[in-house]
Amino acid sequence: MRPQRVGVVVNPTAGAGRGAPAGPRVLGTLRAAGHDVLDLSAPTLEKAAASARAAVAGDHVDVLVVVGGDGMVHLGVNACAATSVPLGVVAVGSGNDTATTLGLPVHDVDAALAVIARSGERPRRIDAAYATPVGRWYVGVLSAGLDAAVSARASADTRSKGSMRYVRAVVGELRRFRPYGYRVVAGDRVWEQPGTLVAVANGPVVGGGVRIAPDAVLDDGQLDVVVARAFSRVRAATIFPGMYRGAHLRTQGIETFRSTAVVLEATAAGAAPPVACADGEVLGPLPLRVEVRPGALLVLAGP
Numbered sequence: 192m193r194p195q196r197v198g199v200v201v202n203p204t205a206g207a208g209r210g211a212p213a214g215p216r217v218l219g220t221l222r223a224a225g226h227d228v229l230d231l232s233a234p235t236l237e238k239a240a241a242s243a244r245a246a247v248a249g250d251h252v253d254v255l256v257v258v259g260g261d262g263m264v265h266l267g268v269n270a271c272a273a274t275s276v277p278l279g280v281v282a283v284g285s286g287n288d289t290a291t292t293l294g295l296p297v298h299d300v301d302a303a304l305a306v307i308a309r310s311g312e313r314p315r316r317i318d319a320a321y322a323t324p325v326g327r328w329y330v331g332v333l334s335a336g337l338d339a340a341v342s343a344r345a346s347a348d349t350r351s352k353g354s355m356r357y358v359r360a361v362v363g364e365l366r367r368f369r370p371y372g373y374r375v376v377a378g379d380r381v382w383e384q385p386g387t388l389v390a391v392a393n394g395p396v397v398g399g400g401v402r403i404a405p406d407a408v409l410d411d412g413q414l415d416v417v418v419a420r421a422f423s424r425v426r427a428a429t430i431f432p433g434m435y436r437g438a439h440l441r442t443q444g445i446e447t448f449r450s451t452a453v454v455l456e457a458t459a460a461g462a463a464p465p466v467a468c469a470d471g472e473v474l475g476p477l478p479l480r481v482e483v484r485p486g487a488l489l490v491l492a493g494p
C-alpha cells in the first residue's frame with residue numbers, strides 16, 4: 192500500500208484486553224511504513240464511532256483500520272459503507288466472525304497488517320445490509336431471537352468472567368424463554384407465527400462461530416433469512432450445539448429463504464421479541480426493515 196492517510200480506531204478492551212497491546216503496534220507499524228496515521232480511538236464506543244465517521248465523511252483519511260472484534264468491524268462498516276474509503280481489520284476480539292468469514296488473520300497483528308498492506312491497492316467489494324429506522328449498517332448477521340437475548344444478557348453481566356458469562360446467559364434466557372411473536376416479510380414471502388429465532392444474514396457466522404446461515408455469501412447481493420418456529424426450551428437447547436456446524440437447517444420447523452429486503456415485526460401471538468443486534472452490537476427493537484446494498488463496502492481483504 193503506497194503511503195497515505197490512515198485512520199486507526201483501537202478498542203483496548205477487545206478480546207479480553209488483547210486490543211490494548213495491539214493498538215500501539217498497529218499505529219507504530221503503519222507510521223514506520225510511511226503512512227500519515229490519525230489515531231481516532233476514544234474512551235467509549237460512541238465517541239470512537241463518531242470520530243471515525245467524521246474522519247471518513249470529512250475526507251481526512253484514505254483508509255480506515257479497526258483494531259478489535261466484530262463490534263469494531265461494525266463501527267468501521269458504519270463509517271465506510273457507501274463511501275470510497277476501504278476498511279482494514281486487525282482482528283483481536285473474542286469472536287471475530289466477520290474477519291473469519293473474510294479469511295483474515297485472527298489474533299496475529301503482523302499478519303493482519305501484511306494483508307492490509309497487500310490489499311491496499313486492490314480492495315475487495317462486498318455487500319452491506321442497511322437497517323431502518325435505526326439507520327445502521329452491518330455486514331454479518333442481524334439477530335432478533337433467542338440468541339440476541341442471550342448475547343444482550345451476557346453483555347449486561349459484569350459479574351461473571353469469560354465463557355462463564357455466556358453459559359450463565361444461556362441458562363438464564365432459556366429459563367425465561369417463551370416463543371416470540373413474529374411477522375417476517377421477505378419479497379412475496381410472509382412468515383407469521385410464534386417463533387424461537389429470526390436472523391437476517393449477510394455473512395454466515397454469528398456469536399463466535401455459530402454458522403447460523405451457512406450458505407450466506409458476502410457478495411451475492413442477497414440476504415439469507417433464517418427463521419425457527421416455536422420450540423420448547425429443551426428442544427431449543429438440543430438444537431443449539433448443531434448450529435456451530437449449520438446442522439440446524441435440517442431440523443423441521445427451521446426454514447431459510449433469500450431476499451434483497453426483509454421487514455421484521457413483532458405480533459401479539461407471542462412474547463415481545465428481544466431487541467435486535469447486528470454484528471454482535473445492539474441495534475434496536477422491532478419493527479425493522481433491512482435491505483442489502485450490493486457492493487456498498489470496500490474491505491482490505493485481498494482478492
Ligand SMILES: Nc1ncnc2c1ncn2[C@@H]1O[C@H](COP(=O)(O)OP(=O)(O)OP(=O)(O)O)[C@@H](O)[C@H]1O
Binds near residue numbers: 236258264
Ligand atoms: N474505547 C472503546 N472503543 C470501542 N469499544 C469499546 C471501548 N471500550 C469498551 N468498548 C466496548 O467494546 C465492545 C466491542 O468489542 P469488540 O467487538 O471490539 O471486541 P470483542 O467483544 O472482544 O470481540 P467480538 O465482538 O468479536 O466477540 C463495544 O460494544 C463497546 O461497548
